[in-house]
Structure formats: C-alpha cells, structure tokens
Amino acid sequence: MHRKALVTGGAGFIGSRLARALLAQGLEVVILDDLSMGRRENVPGGAAFLQGDVRSGEDVRRALQGVDIVFHEAARVSIRASLAAFHDDADVNFMGTLNLLQCLPKSDVRRLVFASSMAVYADSPAPDPVSEDHPTEPISPYGIAKLAAERYCLQICRDLGIACHVLRYFNTFGPGQAFTPYVGVVTIFVRRLLEGQAPVIFGDGEQRRDFVHVDDVVAANLLAMNSPADCGVFNVGTGRATSVNEIARLLCDRIAPGCMPEHREPHPGELRYSIADIRRIGVALGYRPATSLSERIGDVIEHVRSARQVRQ
Numbered sequence: 001m002h003r004k005a006l007v008t009g010g011a012g013f014i015g016s017r018l019a020r021a022l023l024a025q026g027l028e029v030v031i032l033d034d035l036s037m038g039r040r041e042n043v044p045g046g047a048a049f050l051q052g053d054v055r056s057g058e059d060v061r062r063a064l065q066g067v068d069i070v071f072h073e074a075a076r077v078s079i080r081a082s083l084a085a086f087h088d089d090a091d092v093n094f095m096g097t098l099n100l101l102q103c104l105p106k107s108d109v110r111r112l113v114f115a116s117s118m119a120v121y122a123d124s125p126a127p128d129p130v131s132e133d134h135p136t137e138p139i140s141p142y143g144i145a146k147l148a149a150e151r152y153c154l155q156i157c158r159d160l161g162i163a164c165h166v167l168r169y170f171n172t173f174g175p176g177q178a179f180t181p182y183v184g185v186v187t188i189f190v191r192r193l194l195e196g197q198a199p200v201i202f203g204d205g206e207q208r209r210d211f212v213h214v215d216d217v218v219a220a221n222l223l224a225m226n227s228p229a230d231c232g233v234f235n236v237g238t239g240r241a242t243s244v245n246e247i248a249r250l251l252c253d254r255i256a257p258g259c260m261p262e263h264r265e266p267h268p269g270e271l272r273y274s275i276a277d278i279r280r281i282g283v284a285l286g287y288r289p290a291t292s293l294s295e296r297i298g299d300v301i302e303h304v305r306s307a308r309q310v311r312q
C-alpha cells in the first residue's frame with residue numbers, strides 16, 4: 001500500500017487526471033510542475049503543489065519529502081518540436097529523469113512509474129500492433145530521450161531495490177489537453193474546425209495511430225501502482241488502429257459537415273504506423289481499455305468549445 005505520491009508534470013493533461021484519481025484512492029498527492037505547459041488551475045484541490053523544475057535537485061528533493069511512489073510525467077511532449085529543440089528535449093526528458101533518479105537514494109520511494117512513449121519504437125512496415133519486443137529504434141530525438149530515460153529508470157531502480165514500471169503511452173486523447181500546434185491531433189483538429197478552418201493533414205493521412213483515452217492511461221498507472229511485480233515495460237493503448245484521415249472525417253462530420261481537410265508535406269520523425277499490442281499489460285496487470293475514440297470524442301469537442309467560450 002502506498003500512502004503519498006509525487007506526480008511530476010501533475011499540472012498537465014495526463015498528470016492532473018492521474019493526480020485526481022490518486023486522491024480518490026485515498027493517497028496524499030504532491031505535484032511538481034514548472035508550469036511551462038501545465039496550468040495551475042489543473043491541479044486538483046487536495047493536492048499539494050510545488051512550482052519547480054525536475055532538473056533541479058533542490059526542487060525534486062523538496063517534492064520527495066515523505067513520498068513512497070513517484071509517477072514521472074513531466075516532459076517536453078512534442079515529437080515534432082524535438083527535431084529542432086533536441087537539446088531542450090533531452091535536457092528535460094533525459095537529464096530531468098536522471099536528476100530524479102539521483103534524488104531517490106535519500107528518499108522513502110519504493111516504486112517509480114515512468115511515462116514513456118510509443119515513440120521509442122522503430123517504424124513498422126505494416127499497420128499491425130507492435131509488442132514491447134518490437135525493435136526500439138526511435139526516429140525522433142524525443143523517442144531517443146524517452147528510450148534512454150526508461151532504460152536508466154529500470155537500471156537505477158533495480159540497483160536501489162525500487163520497483164519500476166515503464167508505461168509506453170500511445171496517442172492519448174481526452175478533454176483537458178493543452179493546445180499546441182504540435183501535440184494531440186484530436187485537440188488540434190477540433191480547435192481548427194471550431195474556428196472555421198479545415199484540419200491540416202501532414203502527408204497522405206493514411207498513417208495509423210492508436211488513440212487511447214486519458215482515463216485508460218490513468219487506469220494503467222493505478223494498475224502499475226498496485227502490481228505485485230518489481231518491474232515491467234508495458235504498452236498502453238487500445239490495439240485499434242485509426243488513420244488520420246478517419247479522425248479528420250469523423251470530426252468534420254460532427255463539427256463542420258462537408259469540410260475537406262488540407263494536405264501538406266509529411267513531417268520527419270513521425271511514425272507511419274503506431275498501434276499497441278496490449279496483450280502483455282492485459283495478462284500482467286489486468287488492463288482493459290474501457291473507452292473508444294468514437295464514444296468519447298464528443299467530450300473533447302465539448303471541452304474545447306467551452307474553453308473557447310471562456311476565452312471570448
């Protein structure tokens with residue numbers, strides 16, 4: 001049983017939802033976030049908030065006081081931006097993780113759950129689900145840093161006798177994702193359509209993604225927290241493939257019937273096919289995704305619509 005959790009990046013999209021779920025489970029929660037992307041108002045009532053940087057030893061040591069489990073969500077989250085800003089990406093996603101690991105020996109932490117990504121995998125020749133044994137040959141700086149960070153987490157935690165679970169999230173969608181032009185195709189398309197603009201598809205749109213709802217990602221974290229195993233590396237997705245063209249069509253039909261997406265040059269660094277094989281996490285942790293894209297996409301539309309109304 002864990003009593004006090006640190007959620008780094010807990011003012012962000014996934015971290016804030018996770019923090020809420022941990023509070024509902026009766027844990028004390030502390031959040032460390034530099035608010036570079038997250039927002040103070042995302043921090044759930046009942047959680048302690050420290051504005052600080054995962055790259056700072058002082059900030060991390062302060063956040064770790066009395067903590068027995070860490071969910072490390074803080075990161076720069078854009079594959080596309082990592083191509084140009086590779087130093088900043090590695091500084092936060094890799095060195096920030098190493099800084100956290102360096103602070104663990106003098107803490108009470110007994111378990112670490114690390115937010116990794118489908119970006120650690122090599123591209124796949126066909127739109128088939130990839131298992132955790134698929135070659136890890138990332139094609140973006142973001143993927144390289146996440147892969148290195150997850151390997152350090154497993155190694156250092158093993159040496160320290162701390163349980164470590166690595167969760168490789170696939171494309172996470174849901175209400176509350178911050179808007180940037182680079183992350184979260186569902187949120188980006190919804191926002192453009194609500195502004196009367198056509199969605200922009202990079203490439204032919206036949207790239208396939210596995211869209212997993214943020215509540216399922218949170219559920220996977222809770223299962224990892226309660227797992228009797230000492231370590232594991234798991235995909236967190238749905239096993240279902242959806243093309244970017246399908247998403248665009250679905251959203252156009254719901255928001256602006258008749259709207260036609262625009263196509264532009266594809267971006268380097270992005271996988272053609274990225275679909276999770278979720279058998280391992282199903283067997284080991286009992287994970288079953290409860291929500292599908294078509295069932296819950298309406299929540300995202302409503303959320304973006306009401307956030308726009310607040311701003312206007």
Ligand SMILES: NC(=O)c1ccc[n+]([C@@H]2O[C@H](COP(=O)([O-])OP(=O)(O)OC[C@H]3O[C@@H](n4cnc5c(N)ncnc54)[C@H](O)[C@@H]3O)[C@@H](O)[C@H]2O)c1
Pocket residue numbers: 008009010011012013014015032033034035036037038039052053054055072073074075076077092096115116117118168169170171172173177178
């Ligand atoms: N959203 C996805 O589809 C997806 C997919 C795969 C993996 N992930 C991983 O999941 C985690 C959460 O992503 P998210 O979608 O909630 O993104 P997000 O940007 O909403 O959350 C990340 C949070 O980290 C904070 N942060 C960034 N740099 C920091 C620093 N130096 N110190 C402290 N806080 C810092 C940001 O302010 C933000 O609140 C990340 O590790 C991300 O790489 C997300």
